Amino acid sequence: MKLGSNFWSTVKKKYSIYMILVGLFIVCSLANPNFLSVNNLTNISRQLSVTTILALGATLLIISGMLDLSSGSVLALAGVFAVSTYKATGSLLLALTVGILTGIVCNVINAIMVSTFKAPPFIATLAMLTVARGVALLYTKGQNILQLGNFTELGQGSIGVIPIPIIFLIAIAILTWYLLNHTRFGRSLYAVGGNEEAAIASGINVHNVKYTAFIINGIFVGIAGVLFMSRVNAGLPNGAINYEFTALTAAIIGGTSFSGGIGTVGGTLAGAFIVGFLDNIMNLNNVDSYMQQIVRGTIIALAVIYDIRSRNRRAKATLVKAEDLGADKK
Amino acid sequence: MKENFKLRVSQIEKSFPGVKALDKIDFAVKKGSVHVLCGENGAGKSTLMKIINGIYQPDSGQIYIDEKPVKINNPIQARTLGISMIFQEMSYVPEMTVEENLFLGNLPVKRFGNVNWKEVRRRTKELLLAENLPYSPTTPLKDLTISDIQMLEIIKAISYKSDIIIMDEPTSAITLKEVEKLFVKIRELKARGVSIIYISHKLDEVFQIADDITVLRDGTVVESHPKEELDIETVIALMVGRKLTTTFPKEHVAIGEDMLQVENLNCTNVFHNINFHVKKGEILGFAGLMGAGRTEVMRALFGLDPKTSGIVKIKGKEVTIKNVRQSIDHGMVMLSEDRRRYGIIPMRSVKENTTLSNLKSVFYAYRNHKKVEKKLVSEILNKMRIKTPTIDTPIASLSGGNQQKVVLAKWMIRNPDILILDEPTRGIDVGAKLEIYKLMTDLAKEGKVVIIVSSELPEVIGMCDRIYVMAKGTITGEINRGDFSQELIMRYATGTLTAEGVN
Numbered sequence: 001m002k003l004g005s006n007f008w009s010t011v012k013k014k015y016s017i018y019m020i021l022v023g024l025f026i027v028c029s030l031a032n033p034n035f036l037s038v039n040n041l042t043n044i045s046r047q048l049s050v051t052t053i054l055a056l057g058a059t060l061l062i063i064s065g066m067l068d069l070s071s072g073s074v075l076a077l078a079g080v081f082a083v084s085t086y087k088a089t090g091s092l093l094l095a096l097t098v099g100i101l102t103g104i105v106c107n108v109i110n111a112i113m114v115s116t117f118k119a120p121p122f123i124a125t126l127a128m129l130t131v132a133r134g135v136a137l138l139y140t141k142g143q144n145i146l147q148l149g150n151f152t153e154l155g156q157g158s159i160g161v162i163p164i165p166i167i168f169l170i171a172i173a174i175l176t177w178y179l180l181n182h183t184r185f186g187r188s189l190y191a192v193g194g195n196e197e198a199a200i201a202s203g204i205n206v207h208n209v210k211y212t213a214f215i216i217n218g219i220f221v222g223i224a225g226v227l228f229m230s231r232v233n234a235g236l237p238n239g240a241i242n243y244e245f246t247a248l249t250a251a252i253i254g255g256t257s258f259s260g261g262i263g264t265v266g267g268t269l270a271g272a273f274i275v276g277f278l279d280n281i282m283n284l285n286n287v288d289s290y291m292q293q294i295v296r297g298t299i300i301a302l303a304v305i306y307d308i309r310s311r312n313r314r315a316k317a318t319l320v321k322a323e324d325l326g327a328d329k330k
Numbered sequence: 331m332k333e334n335f336k337l338r339v340s341q342i343e344k345s346f347p348g349v350k351a352l353d354k355i356d357f358a359v360k361k362g363s364v365h366v367l368c369g370e371n372g373a374g375k376s377t378l379m380k381i382i383n384g385i386y387q388p389d390s391g392q393i394y395i396d397e398k399p400v401k402i403n404n405p406i407q408a409r410t411l412g413i414s415m416i417f418q419e420m421s422y423v424p425e426m427t428v429e430e431n432l433f434l435g436n437l438p439v440k441r442f443g444n445v446n447w448k449e450v451r452r453r454t455k456e457l458l459l460a461e462n463l464p465y466s467p468t469t470p471l472k473d474l475t476i477s478d479i480q481m482l483e484i485i486k487a488i489s490y491k492s493d494i495i496i497m498d499e500p501t502s503a504i505t506l507k508e509v510e511k512l513f514v515k516i517r518e519l520k521a522r523g524v525s526i527i528y529i530s531h532k533l534d535e536v537f538q539i540a541d542d543i544t545v546l547r548d549g550t551v552v553e554s555h556p557k558e559e560l561d562i563e564t565v566i567a568l569m570v571g572r573k574l575t576t577t578f579p580k581e582h583v584a585i586g587e588d589m590l591q592v593e594n595l596n597c598t599n600v601f602h603n604i605n606f607h608v609k610k611g612e613i614l615g616f617a618g619l620m621g622a623g624r625t626e627v628m629r630a631l632f633g634l635d636p637k638t639s640g641i642v643k644i645k646g647k648e649v650t651i652k653n654v655r656q657s658i659d660h661g662m663v664m665l666s667e668d669r670r671r672y673g674i675i676p677m678r679s680v681k682e683n684t685t686l687s688n689l690k691s692v693f694y695a696y697r698n699h700k701k702v703e704k705k706l707v708s709e710i711l712n713k714m715r716i717k718t719p720t721i722d723t724p725i726a727s728l729s730g731g732n733q734q735k736v737v738l739a740k741w742m743i744r745n746p747d748i749l750i751l752d753e754p755t756r757g758i759d760v761g762a763k764l765e766i767y768k769l770m771t772d773l774a775k776e777g778k779v780v781i782i783v784s785s786e787l788p789e790v791i792g793m794c795d796r797i798y799v800m801a802k803g804t805i806t807g808e809i810n811r812g813d814f815s816q817e818l819i820m821r822y823a824t825g826t827l828t829a830e831g832v833n
Contacts, residue, residue: 182697184689191686194675201634201664201672202686202740203654261677 017255017270024277032284042163044280046155046231049165050075050240052272053224054247055254056176057217059268062251063180064213065193065260066114066121070106070128071221072243076236077136078102078225083235084139086151095151096226103222104215106132111214115207129244136237145235155231165227172220177265185212194261249296250275253303275299335397336361336525337382337413337494342391344377351377353549355391359494359542362523364516366536366557369546370569370785375529378546379496382527383415384408395494406435414487415496422479424472429454431471432486457485461515480504484512488519495519496527501535513539531619533562533824545569562826563817570787570816578792579768581775585795586610588646589779590662590748592631595640600626601803604640608748608779608796613770615794616783618823623803624783625667628750632664633657634672644748658687661747665738665754667783669730673737676726680718680736681707683725687740710739715765731762738766749773752783767793787816801825 028035054071061068082099086092106128113124157164180186188209191199200206229235254271256263278299282292338358344351352374359365367375380386382393384402392399395411402408405415422431429450438449454467463481471479480500487495501509516526516539530536536543537557544554545568552568588607595604601623608614616624630637633651642649644660651657657664666672675683684707685692692703707721716735718728725733734754741749751770755763770780770793784790790797791814799807799822807822 182693184693187682187686187689187693187698190678190682191675194678195671198672198675199686201654201666203658204686205655257677261675 017253017267017274021270021274021277024274028277028281031281034284035281040280040284044276046163046165048272048276049163049169050224050228050231051243051246051250051276052169052269053172053220053227054243055250055268055272056172056265057220058244058247058251059254059256059263059265060176060179060189060213061121061217062248062256062258063193063260063263064189064209065196066210066213067125067248067258068107068110068214068217068221069122069125069244070110070132071217071224071247072240072245073129073132073136074103074106074218074221075225075228075240075243076238077106077132077139078222079229079239080136080140080145080225080235080237082222082226083145083148083151083229086148087145092151092154096154096223099226100219100222103218103220103225105218107214107218107221108211111211114214115210133237140235140237142237144237146233148230148233148235152230152233155227155229156233165231168223168227172223173265173269179216180265185209189213190261192260246275247272249300249303252300252307255307257307258304334361335359336395337527338394338397339378339382340392340394342378342381342388342393344381344386344388351549352381352388355546355549355551357544357551357554359525359527361525362520363541364520364526364528364539365542365544366540367527367529367544367546368531368533368536368565368569370787373546373569374549375546376498377549379415379498379527379529382408382494383413383496409436409490409492412491412493413496414490414492414494415498416480416483416487416500417498422471422483425470427468427470428458428465428474428482429467431482432457432489436490453489457489461485481508481512484515488515493523494525494527496529498529499531500528501530501532509535531824533565534826536565537562547571566817566820566824570820578789579764579771580793581771583611583771583774585612586777589644590781591641591643591646593641593643595627595630595637595642597626597630597635597637601630601800603804606798606805606808608781610777610779611774612795613774613780613782613793615790615797616781616800617785617787617790617797617819618800620785622800622823624800625752626803627800628664628752628781628783629666631657632662632750634664658744658746661744662750663687663741663744663746663748664750665734665741665752667752667756669734669737674725674733677724679722680711680716680725680728681721683736684710684721684739684743688744691743706743707739710743711736714739714742714769731758734758735762735765738769742769746778748779748781750781750783753785754782755784755786755789787819790819791816799823 034040054075057071058068078099081102082095085098086095089095110121110125110128113119113127114121154164159167180189188199188204191202191204192206192209196206225240228240232239250272251263251268252258252271253274254264254267254269256268275296278295279292282295335358340356342352342355355374355378357378367378369375377386381388382402384404384407387403393402394400400411402411402413408414423434426434432454433450438446440446451467458465458467461481463485465474465478471482474482481504484497484500500512504512516528519526528536528539540557542554542556543560543565545552545565547569552571586609589610591607593605596602604627606614616628618624626635629635631642631651633653633656642651644662649656649660651660651662670676675686681703685703691706692699704721711718711721714735716732716739718732718736725736728736738754754766770782773780782790782793795811797809797814797819798805799809799819801823802825806825809818809822
């Protein structure tokens with residue numbers, strides 16, 4: 001009997017996020033007939049791809065006990081650079097490469113601040129947020145870059161019925177899953193976020209882990225930048241403002257723990273889609289945009305409270321079980 | 331019994347989960363006297379003091395001040411009752427100035443609740459002048475040395491005009507000259523009628539300053555006497571006098587050649603002149619009191635902390651160890667004393683915690699070999715008799731003993747040559763202890779080396795072939811198994827005996 005209740009609580013803990021997603025999907029389709037239209041769903045998926053890719057990068061960082069506030073700005077910078085590369089050369093591949101490199105460079109700088117100089121990630125990436133946005137505006141003199149021609153292929157095109165951004169998203173999600181579950185890097189990432197000192201004492205190269213996490217995040221942000229600019233058909237130095245928060249929200253709702261050491265790709269995907277569906281249904285039903293902000297903020301707060309509460313419950317259970325506390329108490 | 335007791339506690343009891351920290355303690359301090367509390371680490375001294383200072387609440391028992399029953403709910407209340415405490419770990423704010431720290435939590439205010447800084451300055455100057463201390467009230471504490479700060483802590487306690495002052499290891503961080511200064515001060519306070527409770531491991535100092543001595547052991551009062559009726563030997567005997575309750579699975583093992591040699595290892599201000607060696611098949615102990623520098627030496631050896639100089643040889647070859655990875659590669663691993671801080675990744679599974687030290691064995695050919703990992707982990711868990719519901723259970727939900735064994739298992743899968751165990755049995759149950767002792771013996775039989783750092787004397791005496799004793803950051807004695815005795819170890823550890831030259 002005890003086993004039974006344990007089993008159900010595990011299922012509940014493990015799959016509740018997916019049940020919420022399915023429930024939300026059903027509610028949305030009932031609430032507005034347009035929700036299920038092919039047009040609307042492809043639209044959502046294109047928009048969602050960008051923020052979800054950011055959220056996957058954010059997940060890697062949060063698991064390792066860090067975070068990236070700069071992803072929205074770096075996305076804009078990478079996108080703007082990619083756009084002007086495309087205008088100069090006409091090469092999509094080169095444009096994508098420049099976008100990715102921009103993401104990497106900014107995130108190596110983040111890693112230097114965080115890992116080498118031990119700056120708190122919050123402050124370090126906040127600085128990068130400001131700088132990257134400044135560089136993007138300076139470079140474009142604050143003007144949007146227009147008339148991109150075939151550059152829009154990436155963001156607006158499809159292969160068969162599947163929109164290209166979704167293909168990128170799937171590839172990146174699989175890559176992230178692979179990294180987390182099948183590489184030494186992934187295992188180390190959880191260890192560093194779970195207890196950095198214990199990771200060091202177990203022989204984990206924490207520096208390498210943190211640098212790698214930031215670089216991978218940089219690649220993701222760079223790709224997201226190219227997809228974003230391509231979808232909106234313009235180089236917008238002021239684009240993607242606050243996307244970092246959407247990404248963080250998705251990760252947190254998806255069960256990634258801000259105290260590190262916990263998080264999954266599936267959870268983040270579900271979290272991102274929950275946020276996306278909510279935004280979409282509120283738009284379809286003409287919910288006031290100010291109201292939307294309030295709803296979103298409330299959801300973040302609830303998700304965090306849920307995370308902390310379940311963590312406390314775990315801690316309490318631990319305390320009770322570790323009855324041979326003994327000298328540990330000192 | 332109608333003596334002039336300033337403070338008296340009666341039948342105090344206090345339990346922590348799984349441990350009875352204090353058991354029916356009776357203890358009394360006369361007015362205007364110095365009462366010393368002695369006892370080994372974990373005997374209950376600090377717990378008792380924290381109860382008197384209101385940090386902990388006793389489960390039962392009564393505290394009397396001037397023979398009137400009182401209830402002390404928190405340190406602030408203790409202060410108003412005239413009790414103040416100088417902690418072993420000092421409580422100060424490094425960024426704040428001398429005067430701010432002196433009056434922290436006790437700032438004089440003016441009519442509208444704003445701080446009367448003039449008054450603060452005046453009283454600080456007065457105190458500094460009275461104690462003849464040469465700092466300005468506006469110096470930040472971070473610019474002072476530890477011993478300066480310790481002296482300030484003492485002044486702070488005095489500034490509360492307390493008539494009961496508790497000093498927990500006040501001389502652990504100050505120089506000999508300052509100790510003399512402190513003793514002059516203590517005698518002065520005594521003459522003013524202040525009662526002092528003084529906790530120290532340094533028995534030579536204890537006998538200089540004490541009026542009465544109470545010895546605690548395993549949470550009970552062993553004996554309490556005026557100083558004149560005691561001597562150092564007796565106090566040591568009272569401190570360690572418990573019977574050996576565990577039998578140790580010690581077996582005779584052939585000793586081979588040198589596995590690890592450490593020559594002249596130094597770390598400025600932490601430890602100095604560390605020379606020792608250990609041979610294949612040997613179980614080597616490091617005894618000493620808390621703060622003697624044993625853990626620090628081992629951490630430096632393992633590459634967790636830096637060292638300033640010294641040579642380390644493994645199997646006769648000099649090696650460079652600047653980080654943990656290098657140490658692991660040379661076959662030397664260490665189990666840390668603080669399992670929660672340096673041992674476990676609490677929210678991750680038993681499986682992940684076990685293979686963390688050897689990820690290459692389960693991640694190769696571009697993927698995680700789940701079956702290999704499961705087999706590896708299940709085997710070691712079985713071998714070490716670790717009880718866990720599944721290997722995917724988060725390690726934090728195991729008992730302390732099982733957590734400790736998982737952390738050990740993490741190192742065992744690497745098949746190390748040298749295993750350093752820092753307080754390996756702290757806070758775990760007897761069964762788990764025995765398992766760990768057995769494991770040590772097995773390793774020794776395989777020709778490996780086990781180094782135990784432990785404050786539990788019966789443990790080092792029971793398991794080791796040889797013991798080094800440390801005090802004040804250096805090795806003060808080396809004892810062979812034939813000569814083991816708790817008294818001898820304590821004499822080296824308290825610095826009342828020093829070996830001439832240790833090889």
